[in-house]
Amino acid sequence: MIDDPMIATGSQLSHVYPRGSRVNERGHLEVGGCDALELAREFGTPVYVVAEDDLRARAREFIDALGAQHRDYDVLFASKAFPCTAVYRVLADEGLGCDVASGGELALALRAGCDPRRIYLHGNAKSTAELREALEAGVGQIVLDSLHDCERLAAIAAELDRRQEVLIRVTPGVSGDTHRAISTGQADSKFGFSFDDAREAIERLAGSSHLTLVGVHAHIGSQLFELEPFRAAVHAVAELGEFPVYNLGGGLGAPYTAAQHPPAVADYVETIVTAVHEVLGADKRLLLEPGRALVANSTVTLYAVETVKRNVSTWVAVDGGMSDNLRPMLYGAAYEALIADRPLAVGEERCQIAGKHCESGDVLARDVLLPAPAPGDVLATPATGAYGYALANNYNCVPRPPVVFCREGSARLVVRRETYQDLAARDVLE
Numbered sequence: 117m118i119d120d121p122m123i124a125t126g127s128q129l130s131h132v133y134p135r136g137s138r139v140n141e142r143g144h145l146e147v148g149g150c151d152a153l154e155l156a157r158e159f160g161t162p163v164y165v166v167a168e169d170d171l172r173a174r175a176r177e178f179i180d181a182l183g184a185q186h187r188d189y190d191v192l193f194a195s196k197a198f199p200c201t202a203v204y205r206v207l208a209d210e211g212l213g214c215d216v217a218s219g220g221e222l223a224l225a226l227r228a229g230c231d232p233r234r235i236y237l238h239g240n241a242k243s244t245a246e247l248r249e250a251l252e253a254g255v256g257q258i259v260l261d262s263l264h265d266c267e268r269l270a271a272i273a274a275e276l277d278r279r280q281e282v283l284i285r286v287t288p289g290v291s292g293d294t295h296r297a298i299s300t301g302q303a304d305s306k307f308g309f310s311f312d313d314a315r316e317a318i319e320r321l322a323g324s325s326h327l328t329l330v331g332v333h334a335h336i337g338s339q340l341f342e343l344e345p346f347r348a349a350v351h352a353v354a355e356l357g358e359f360p361v362y363n364l365g366g367g368l369g370a371p372y373t374a375a376q377h378p379p380a381v382a383d384y385v386e387t388i389v390t391a392v393h394e395v396l397g398a399d400k401r402l403l404l405e406p407g408r409a410l411v412a413n414s415t416v417t418l419y420a421v422e423t424v425k426r427n428v429s430t431w432v433a434v435d436g437g438m439s440d441n442l443r444p445m446l447y448g449a450a451y452e453a454l455i456a457d458r459p460l461a462v463g464e465e466r467c468q469i470a471g472k473h474c475e476s477g478d479v480l481a482r483d484v485l486l487p488a489p490a491p492g493d494v495l496a497t498p499a500t501g502a503y504g505y506a507l508a509n510n511y512n513c514v515p516r517p518p519v520v521f522c523r524e525g526s527a528r529l530v531v532r533r534e535t536y537q538d539l540a541a542r543d544v545l546e
């Protein structure tokens with residue numbers, strides 16, 4: 117366990133902000149030792165600001181918790197949550213393997229230097245090309261998602277004369293309390309094998325000359341705050357028989373608002389390990405694939421307030437929106453906001469933080485109390501590290517923001533801002 121450094125002495129920033137964040141001597145928000153106003157000035161807005169030490173600490177927390185309770189394990193970064201070269205590198209440096217869900221994520225992970233033997237390929241609709249790329253790269257395990265996946269991979273492995281370790285992903289019929297768009301463990305899911313199909317796959321794979329079935333995978337959903345479904349999933353997969361490897365996915369929730377308190381990583385790991393020891397045995401290789409719980413709270417997005425409009429509501433419109441954080445529009449996800457040069461000022465006005473896009477639904481945070489917001493203010497929304505950069509897009513031809521890593525007061529640009537040239541880079545002109 118590491119200390120609870122989320123709230124710096126003397127500040128009232130909640131646990132939603134990156135660890136080590138504080139209000140500095142100038143009264144400004146500080147992330148990774150860097151003043152948010154200076155970051156906005158230097159790198160422009162919007163900008164994703166990542167506290168590198170927060171990222172590293174959370175990676176170590178998973179490794180330490182699992183390492184303390186189980187002998188044979190690996191922690192994999194579910195890279196869909198923040199597929200950025202610098203993030204792959206930092207998490208690999210902390211000792212994590214990684215899970216990829218497409219040829220693109222695989223290419224990026226390899227380019228970042230991730231060890232292919234510790235890369236796991238997922239996907240409910242993997243293409244022949246993606247399977248071939250994974251085989252050629254020598255990825256550790258491919259997670260099969262359907263009988264078609266089995267057939268296709270077996271044929272490519274035969275053609276390349278390779279033997280590949282595989283897991284089968286099952287839908288254990290267990291789902292947690294989360295938005296239906298990110299619930300995956302229920303029987304009626306596009307992901308994974310039903311138990312009947314899984315039994316057939318196990319039989320087929322037993323006779324395969326090119327695929328070696330080593331175990332089972334289950335991921336029941338994302339942003340889960342209860343531990344019971346994780347325990348239930350372990351009990352459910354035990355019905356399929358005994359295997360050397362169990363990959364129990366990700367799913368642990370992250371706090372987006374101060375009122376949210378997900379279980380501690382150590383408690384989550386203990387629940388899973390206890391269930392594994394009870395029903396599968398202590399000798400199994402156990403893999404976990406956290407995404408959100410690793411990266412969500414590492415990051416704060418800084419925006420500039422462009423306009424403030426008062427009609428029925430107070431609309432504080434910023435220079436980003438659904439192009440850099442789609443989650444509020446996809447899932448109604450709640451976010452907080454503060455103004456970076458007066459983060460502790462008591463807000464009196466209930467504000468709707470609107471984006472700049474041509475949709476009325478483009479609202480980043482609702483009913484946020486802000487202290488006299490005005491154009492030119494730098495506004496910060498915390499907990500944007502997971503599925504923010506990952507889901508970013510170019511709606512309204514808005515260039516995607518840069519990513520800046522901050523550590524001990526130094527800031528380094530790890531992804532530059534997109535340019536108008538980038539927007540046209542794929543055009544093929546006569």
Ligand SMILES: Cc1ncc(COP(=O)(O)O)c(C=O)c1O
Pocket residue numbers: 194196197215238335337338339365366367368405406407408409502
């Ligand atoms: C197979 C798999 N593993 C891991 C994850 C990561 O989930 P989370 O970000 O909730 O930890 C996902 C998310 O969709 C997933 O599909």
